[in-house]
Amino acid sequence: MSKPLIEDRSFLRHFWHPVCTREELEQANPSGRGPLAVTLLGEKLVVANLAGKIAVMQDRCAHRSAALSRGAVEGDQLRCNYHGWRYDASGRTVHIPACPEQPIPRKARSPAYECEMRYDLVWVRLDSSWQCTEIPYFSEWDKPEMRNVVVPSYVWNTAPERRWENFTDLSHFAFVHPGTLYDPGFDRPPVPSVDRVDGEMRFAIEPPPEMQDKLPENSPLGSFTYRCSMPYSINLVISLYRDGTTFTLWTTASPIDESHCRNFLIVSRAQKDDDPDNAHLAFQKQVLLEDQPIIESQTPAEITMDEVSLVTDKVSNQYRKWMRELSLAALDGKDAFVKALQTNAIDKRLVQSPAMTLGATETTT
Ligand code: FES
Numbered sequence: 001m002s003k004p005l006i007e008d009r010s011f012l013r014h015f016w017h018p019v020c021t022r023e024e025l026e027q028a029n030p031s032g033r034g035p036l037a038v039t040l041l042g043e044k045l046v047v048a049n050l051a052g053k054i055a056v057m058q059d060r061c062a063h064r065s066a067a068l069s070r071g072a073v074e075g076d077q078l079r080c081n082y083h084g085w086r087y088d089a090s091g092r093t094v095h096i097p098a099c100p101e102q103p104i105p106r107k108a109r110s111p112a113y114e115c116e117m118r119y120d121l122v123w124v125r126l127d128s129s130w131q132c133t134e135i136p137y138f139s140e141w142d143k144p145e146m147r148n149v150v151v152p153s154y155v156w157n158t159a160p161e162r163r164w165e166n167f168t169d170l171s172h173f174a175f176v177h178p179g180t181l182y183d184p185g186f187d188r189p190p191v192p193s194v195d196r197v198d199g200e201m202r203f204a205i206e207p208p209p210e211m212q213d214k215l216p217e218n219s220p221l222g223s224f225t226y227r228c229s230m231p232y233s234i235n236l237v238i239s240l241y242r243d244g245t246t247f248t249l250w251t252t253a254s255p256i257d258e259s260h261c262r263n264f265l266i267v268s269r270a271q272k273d274d275d276p277d278n279a280h281l282a283f284q285k286q287v288l289l290e291d292q293p294i295i296e297s298q299t300p301a302e303i304t305m306d307e308v309s310l311v312t313d314k315v316s317n318q319y320r321k322w323m324r325e326l327s328l329a330a331l332d333g334k335d336a337f338v339k340a341l342q343t344n345a346i347d348k349r350l351v352q353s354p355a356m357t358l359g360a361t362e363t364t365t
């Protein structure tokens, strides 16, 4: 078996990843505040809302290793349900019922992680030592004219890189989504210019407008503009051919481990009367059902170096190149990692609109 594209995955700990939706946290327990067990990059974590403050810590009690996610939220503390130790949001043990008069041992704590609620998702950064990443870009969240629907998260048995590549794959539409997203007659994909700008991969395509007549009403056909915050987020803005309004799909594949990902999707569209969410969500679900079996069939789940790439695989080729660079740079320390993430590179091979090149400081050919 060929070696994996990414041999050392520790660089992923420096990025923010979502672990659950707001609704999933609220529904995890009748209290509405968790706790909820999640897994990120192989680490078992517990999420809780402690008196309005989101807390994420290792899902393991310092006493006898019971799962804190089997415990309960009490005010601004999380109680372990084995012997009742209580933890604050920083992961420190603040009460031990068996011997309350004794000083609390210094090692009595569960490591806590930086976390934040954004886009109605709970985000976690496991390693904050370099402070060099931000929560990914989402163009529509604060726009009052847009309606944003956060879809329940879903797990796929594949590496997050494969899910990312599937979402941005321009040659699969005609084969995996014939009659849903694409007219199968158009099986030669566009090859866009692909830029690196401020930690994002950016590219744009214009599918043939004449496909419109053969696609269902909710199929979002239009000009596609991708802004993809590394490593796993995609902000796809579609300017619909049918009426010129904006339809945005925002997604992130969150790495449970190297062969499983939890996917988050936000469907964003212009607010309109008489345009129920259900029709759009059912359509997106259909698209996911078309993708999932083929993606979960990719073996192994992790991307390997022996796959044969074509010029029409440009987006995934560029993505693989950048992911590998990030992984290797992180081994050389913070400065090398920041340079690999933030150095802009503009693809000059194809003419592109000025908007796509803003912020460029370096070029490649
Ligand atoms: S294992 Fe948690 S209090 Fe004992």
Ligand SMILES: [Fe+2]
Pocket: 166, 167, 172, 176, 177, 287, 291
């Ligand atoms: Fe697809």
